[in-house]
Amino acid sequence: MTTTANELSYRIEQKRNINGAFPGPKSQALAERRSAVVAAGVASGVPVYVEDADGGIIRDVDGNSFIDLGSGIAVTSVGASDPAVVAAVQEAAAHFTHTCFMVTPYEGYVAVAEQLNRLTPGDHAKRTVLFNSGAEAVENAVKVARLATGRDAVVAFDHAYHGRTNLTMALTAKAMPYKTNFGPFAPEVYRMPMSYPFREENPEITGAEAAKRAITMIEKQIGGDQVAAIIIEPIQGEGGFIVPAEGFLPALSEWAKEKGIVFIADEVQSGFCRTGEWFAVDHEGVVPDIITMAKGIAGGLPLSAITGRADLLDAVHPGGLGGTYGGNPVACAAALAAIDTMEQHDLNGRARHIEELALGKLRELAAELSAGGGSVVGDIRGRGAMLAIELVQPGSKEPNAELTKAVAAACLKEGVIILTCGTYGNVIRLLPPLVISDELLIDGLEVLAAAIKAHA
Structure with missing residues (x-):
């Protein structure tokens, strides 16, 4: 049987929470220390520094909680602090x-x-x-x-x-x-x-x-x-x-x-x-x-x-x-x-469940945008908890890297971490931890959908 969200337990509250402007003062202080000692060729996509992580949540040093839809690039599939x-x-x-x-x-x-x-x-x-x-x-x-x-x-x-x-x-x-x-x-x-x-x-x-x-x-x-x-x-x-x-x-x-x-x-x-x-x-x-x-x-x-x-x-x-x-x-x-x-926990089953939930939301978004003609959603693809949205110029297949960057930034401001990728820099990739709760995943997807609609 696939483990359901109700059967998973978490050490950190599974809820996004941005309690002020970010990066906060502690993250800013760490960024200053970093610039003096870490090579410039090492880049980070998110400007906050992590204090704790569990399930589908990453908490930074300033107390902000982010929904993690990246899993450290598909690494923390069982969660970032799985008890076992x-x-x-x-x-x-x-x-x-x-x-x-x-x-x-x-x-x-x-x-x-x-x-x-x-x-x-x-x-x-x-x-x-x-x-x-x-x-x-x-x-x-x-x-x-x-x-x-x-x-x-x-x-x-x-x-x-x-x-x-x-x-x-x-x-x-x-x-x-x-x-x-x-x-x-x-x-x-x-x-x-x-x-x-x-x-x-x-x-x-x-x-x-x-x-x-x-x-x-x-x-x-x-x-x-x-x-x-x-x-x-x-x-x-x-x-x-x-x-x-x-x-x-x-x-x-x-x-x-x-x-x-x-x-x-x-x-x-x-x-x-x-x-x-x-x-x-x-x-x-x-x-x-x-x-x-x-x-x-x-x-x-x-x-x-x-x-x-x-x-x-x-x-x-x-x-x-x-x-x-x-x-x-x-x-x-x-x-x-x-x-x-x-x-x-049958995480294969969880991945298939995540796919079902996520594709439902993403296809609703695509249909809504297409109803107005010239959608910016060119393609939705992937399997399990490895899903992607390819963003394009309205009504074409021309890559839209600018929109992709804007959507990722908008999601971050709302407390959702997403990753981008693609040869043309125009793909949003979703790699949530396989132990993420249904409620948290849906919340993150709704933030993503709102960001795409707002910037499209």
């Missing part, structure tokens, strides 16, 4: 905070690997390696694919985001702010057209046809027998929460299998119940050769992983994979507790 995660972290830290699994191993790492091998798609023999960040997981997945296949070329897609390291910047599509002036980048990375239903020149193109388009380009420009890996986000994150047309992922996966290409599903943002399934590929029954994970895996502690076919990961020589902090024991304890919370 907190208890597991306290217990683990009381014994040891680190020993390095590559020196003196411990059970927590093995237990997390067992869980990931169980939860990820496919019933084949699997192996898992733990790391620290999503980018690190992606980088190592590519390393494994290249070693196992003896090939060099890696295929990524338009609108992709895979990280900020040198190799993952090469895989990432968007220049500013991720790539500009940071090159040269790692070689042998090729970009192919994504299935982006809202922006296809031919709106009738099927997922299978869009896959064939990409496959034809791969064969012409690279040669299928030269490709080590295809890496793709089943639902693209930073690129705009783009859900490819049905059939796109299965067709790519099947072709990769025929050609001996490692199919890597980057589930860093879409994994761990976010879309209403454990992983987004589950919606179409796709079984990746390797899957990369991070963000929602450990209730907010830094942990990432790759899980894949045993023959691929075991092909790597001893010592070829690892890292000093990879699979930190405290982070492993948090991950085990977070996964247990996901299962106990």
Whole structure:
């Protein structure tokens, strides 16, 4: 049974409350301290400093309470202070905070690997390696694919985001702010057209046809027998929460299998119940050769992983994979507790319930705006608690980044934190904690709808 809002308990009152102008004096003082010591290249989307967070609420140092529709970019899916995660972290830290699994191993790492091998798609023999960040997981997945296949070329897609390291910047599509002036980048990375239903020149193109388009380009420009890996986000994150047309992922996966290409599903943002399934590929029954994970895996502690076919990961020589902090024991304890919370509260079911509630509200908004002609809501898309609104110039598909910024700012003034994304900067993305109450979610969505209407 899906956990209902009434069955969830919270430590902080689940209600937004702005008790004065913000940022308040304490946040302003912290901002002054920050400017003197933190590099300017690190930006924050919200100008307040957090004191506490629980359920669907973030409270700042000045006592303002905000509805959290971002989850730290899909990280705190079980909440920012889930009691089970907190208890597991306290217990683990009381014994040891680190020993390095590559020196003196411990059970927590093995237990997390067992869980990931169980939860990820496919019933084949699997192996898992733990790391620290999503980018690190992606980088190592590519390393494994290249070693196992003896090939060099890696295929990524338009609108992709895979990280900020040198190799993952090469895989990432968007220049500013991720790539500009940071090159040269790692070689042998090729970009192919994504299935982006809202922006296809031919709106009738099927997922299978869009896959064939990409496959034809791969064969012409690279040669299928030269490709080590295809890496793709089943639902693209930073690129705009783009859900490819049905059939796109299965067709790519099947072709990769025929050609001996490692199919890597980057589930860093879409994994761990976010879309209403454990992983987004589950919606179409796709079984990746390797899957990369991070963000929602450990209730907010830094942990990432790759899980894949045993023959691929075991092909790597001893010592070829690892890292000093990879699979930190405290982070492993948090991950085990977070996964247990996901299962106990059926957070897949909660994500589907959130989708039902949110899409109902968003479609009401779209219908209301369309009634006047020339709506600014171009598209509503996503799965589970990974939803997006693409805003456009009235009556067109021209991206409306200015409106998107204005809506986000208006929501913040009313005590609702939302995130934006997209290649064109015109997508509002909704990533609420999966433990958010129905009442709080509806309140946040009503604030968002009012902001769009006011600024449209």
